[in-house]
Amino acid sequence: MSSSARPTGLIAKSGIELLTFGTPNGHKASIILEELKEAYGKDYVFQSINIMENIQKEAWFTKHSPNGRIPAIVDHDRNEFSVFEGAAILTYLTRHYDPEHKFCFADADDISRAEQWVAWQHGGLGPMQGQANHFYHRIPYPTQRYVGESERLYGVLDTQLKDRDYLVGPGRGKYSIADIASFSWVNVSYFAGLDLAQFPNVHRWWQAILERPAVKKGLEVPSKSPIVNSAIPERLETDKEFKEKDDELKKKGEEAKKQFNYKFSSP
Numbered sequence: 001m002s003s004s005a006r007p008t009g010l011i012a013k014s015g016i017e018l019l020t021f022g023t024p025n026g027h028k029a030s031i032i033l034e035e036l037k038e039a040y041g042k043d044y045v046f047q048s049i050n051i052m053e054n055i056q057k058e059a060w061f062t063k064h065s066p067n068g069r070i071p072a073i074v075d076h077d078r079n080e081f082s083v084f085e086g087a088a089i090l091t092y093l094t095r096h097y098d099p100e101h102k103f104c105f106a107d108a109d110d111i112s113r114a115e116q117w118v119a120w121q122h123g124g125l126g127p128m129q130g131q132a133n134h135f136y137h138r139i140p141y142p143t144q145r146y147v148g149e150s151e152r153l154y155g156v157l158d159t160q161l162k163d164r165d166y167l168v169g170p171g172r173g174k175y176s177i178a179d180i181a182s183f184s185w186v187n188v189s190y191f192a193g194l195d196l197a198q199f200p201n202v203h204r205w206w207q208a209i210l211e212r213p214a215v216k217k218g219l220e221v222p223s224k225s226p227i228v229n230s231a232i233p234e235r236l237e238t239d240k241e242f243k244e245k246d247d248e249l250k251k252k253g254e255e256a257k258k259q260f261n262y263k264f265s266s267p
Contacts, residue, residue, distance in 0.1 A: 007047045009060045012076050016093075018046040019061065020071040022225040024126065024184040028086035029071040031180050031218030032093050032103065038214045039102050048222035086184075087122040090177040091115075103176050105169065113168040117160075117178040121185065125153045129185050132192040136249060140256040147193045147253060148262050154189075154199045155266025157182060161201035165208065175209070183209045187219070191227040193253045 010017055018033060020026040036042040049055045049070050057068045065072035065084035072084040073093070083092045094104035105111045129150045135142035166173030167182070186206050189196055196203040209215055210230065219228060226235065235242045256262075 006053075007049060007055055007061075008058075010074060010076075010080075011047060012045045012074075014076045016042070016044040017074045017076060018044055018071060018221070019049050019064065019073070020046055020222060021049050021051050022221075022223055023051075023070065024129075024188055025069075025086040026071045026221075027184040027187070027219055027225075028180055029073060029089045030221035031184065031215050032090055032177060034214035034218040034221070035103055035180075035212075036093060036097050039100075040097065042097050046221055085122075087118050087181060090118060090181060094177055103180070105174075105176065110168055110170075114176055114178040117167045118181045120156075121181040125150070125157075125182055125185050128153060129189075129192050129194070132194070133188070136191075136193040136253060140252070140259060143193070143253055144256040144260045144262045148257070148264070150192060150194055151198070151264055152266045154186075154194060154202055155264070157186075158199040158201045159266070161205050165205070175212075179205070179209060183215075187228050187230075188225075190229050190232050193249065196229070 007019070016033065018029055020029055030046070033042075033044045037044065049061065051070060055061060056065065056070055061072070062068050064074055064082035067084060069084070071086060071089060072082060073089055075081045075083070075092075075096075078096075083089050091104075094101075098104050105114055128146055131142065131146040132150045135146055160167060164173045166175050167178040168174070168176055183206065186196070186202060187210070196206065206229075219225065225231065236246060237243075
């Protein structure tokens with residue numbers, strides 16, 4: 001359920017209300033909400049917060065997200081308790097609404113391991129790739145700096161997944177919020193000038209998560225995004241202008257790396 005009108009305040013009276021937009025951080029929240037919906041029947045409503053219109057800076061929104069950023073959730077069943085920041089939303093929702101620990105852990109050490117990988121994404125992969133998204137389309141030095149650092153972090157992820165299906169859990173691991181946190185960024189890797197083929201374990205992991213029904217639904221909240229990896233092949237095939245710009249960006253990205261003597265290394 002969603003509202004098509006420009007948001008001016010909360011619309012729900014019960015359950016979880018998601019205030020979001022189609023970004024990697026926004027997808028963290030919508031994916032875990034769709035997973036909880038499929039696993040437990042936990043429904044939610046959402047509103048599209050168009051960040052291009054600065055809705056996220058309006059007073060009614062910053063009441064729930066003081067930093068003026070999406071996503072945020074409001075839990076109407078817990079006295080309109082608000083949670084902002086994607087990492088905090090992942091842990092809040094599983095703490096309160098995942099009693100069988102399907103997307104989190106009961107073991108104290110695995111809880112810590114999951115927290116570590118969520119923190120790694122929140123402090124490293126997200127900020128670095130976010131800068132890569134920006135500068136890849138603009139300036140040579142920051143392009144090689146941030147794309148290069150993002151590649152280094154993908155190398156860390158690739159090593160962790162070498163003998164595992166998921167980041168945390170016994171044996172080959174269990175799908176959890178640790179995976180959701182990083183998946184939402186890996187899912188827009190192409191837009192940042194990153195080649196997943198360079199990281200086969202990450203690519204395998206990304207494909208497996210992408211096939212989950214709840215993930216597919218979550219990626220369409222509040223609407224389909226044109227920058228996710230799965231949208232790129234069709235755009236390259238059907239949009240001549242996009243293809244020409246993409247070819248130009250790849251060329252400039254490689255030139256920037258050569259100009260500043262970039263060499264991949266990880267960790």
